[in-house]
Amino acid sequence: MQIEAASFSFHVRPLEPMVLPPYKGSTLRGGFGHAFRRVACALRDRECPECLLREKCIYSYVFETPPPSDTLMMRKYTSAPHPFVIEPPPERRRAYTPEDGLTFGLTLIGRAIDYLPYFIYTFDELGRIGIGKGKAGFELEGVSCNGETIYESRTRTIKRFNPRSLSISFDPSLASHRSNLTLSFETPTRILYSGRLTLELEFHILIRNLLRRLSLLAYFHCGKDPSGWDFKGMIRRAEEVKVSARALRWHDWQRYSTRQGTRMKLGGFVGRITFRGDIGPFMPLIRAGEVLHVGKGTSFGLGRYRIPRDLGG
Numbered sequence: 001m002q003i004e005a006a007s008f009s010f011h012v013r014p015l016e017p018m019v020l021p022p023y024k025g026s027t028l029r030g031g032f033g034h035a036f037r038r039v040a041c042a043l044r045d046r047e048c049p050e051c052l053l054r055e056k057c058i059y060s061y062v063f064e065t066p067p068p069s070d071t072l073m074m075r076k077y078t079s080a081p082h083p084f085v086i087e088p089p090p091e092r093r094r095a096y097t098p099e100d101g102l103t104f105g106l107t108l109i110g111r112a113i114d115y116l117p118y119f120i121y122t123f124d125e126l127g128r129i130g131i132g133k134g135k136a137g138f139e140l141e142g143v144s145c146n147g148e149t150i151y152e153s154r155t156r157t158i159k160r161f162n163p164r165s166l167s168i169s170f171d172p173s174l175a176s177h178r179s180n181l182t183l184s185f186e187t188p189t190r191i192l193y194s195g196r197l198t199l200e201l202e203f204h205i206l207i208r209n210l211l212r213r214l215s216l217l218a219y220f221h222c223g224k225d226p227s228g229w230d231f232k233g234m235i236r237r238a239e240e241v242k243v244s245a246r247a248l249r250w251h252d253w254q255r256y257s258t259r260q261g262t263r264m265k266l267g268g269f270v271g272r273i274t275f276r277g278d279i280g281p282f283m284p285l286i287r288a289g290e291v292l293h294v295g296k297g298t299s300f301g302l303g304r305y306r307i308p309r310d311l312g313g
Helices: 025-040 058-064 110-129 203-222 231-238 280-292
Strands: 002-014 084-087 102-109 138-145 148-152 164-167 180-189 242-257 262-276
Touching (some): 002 203, 025 110, 058 110, 102 110, 110 203, 203 280, 231 280
Antiparallel strands (some): 084 102
């Protein structure tokens, strides 16, 4: 089974001194949501659950993502996984000037890829609204994909680009290809197990969360049916893989929720962990998770991990 995804880099330049928080994912995602509603919402005086247009509305689909009325999955839930991931810049600096450039990432999933023009237009509009302390304005100078510029502000046209297909198969034939795997969690990762956030990550817990996220993304955004997956069999195999080294620590951060009118303290683990065992069959899932993240809060950029290049990634 394949998940279609496209990753972009957005290059912006402040028009005035700009102050941002050390972790910028919440600021970018919150600003995007505010500007996107202004751009795409037809009935701004109504909340999405009360709106008759919610199942046909681009804003509702992208930012609220309610399960369709005829869904066979997540029937009791009010929202499905969002079809986008915003990746904030890794630096923790706070102050920017018009001489500084700022680059952040955006990954679109499945049919949301067709809505790239809306994302570009919305971030361009957000530049006029402003972000951060004092609502500093910025210019969206360009957007690139796979190292090639596909949008420039001076031409305001979007060039063709090629999305990639991520395999989310479980392939037992890969069993002999890898016995050790180190993952570096680069942004706070909020993984649930038995209904609680955990710091004591085990391989089967990671795989459970990846299976859930990837299967739901495939179903809701790529039109795929994961009902034939042997979830129990994959988890049994994952339970045989053990932790050989763990260097994870908890990292708390705060975000301001405009909708709730309060500051929310969130946290997740960062750091490295090494697994040992029959890793090979799970590598397609691990590689897909590198692009699509894992756990809760992925639209803020949480749950980003990498296989370190210095360790054979």
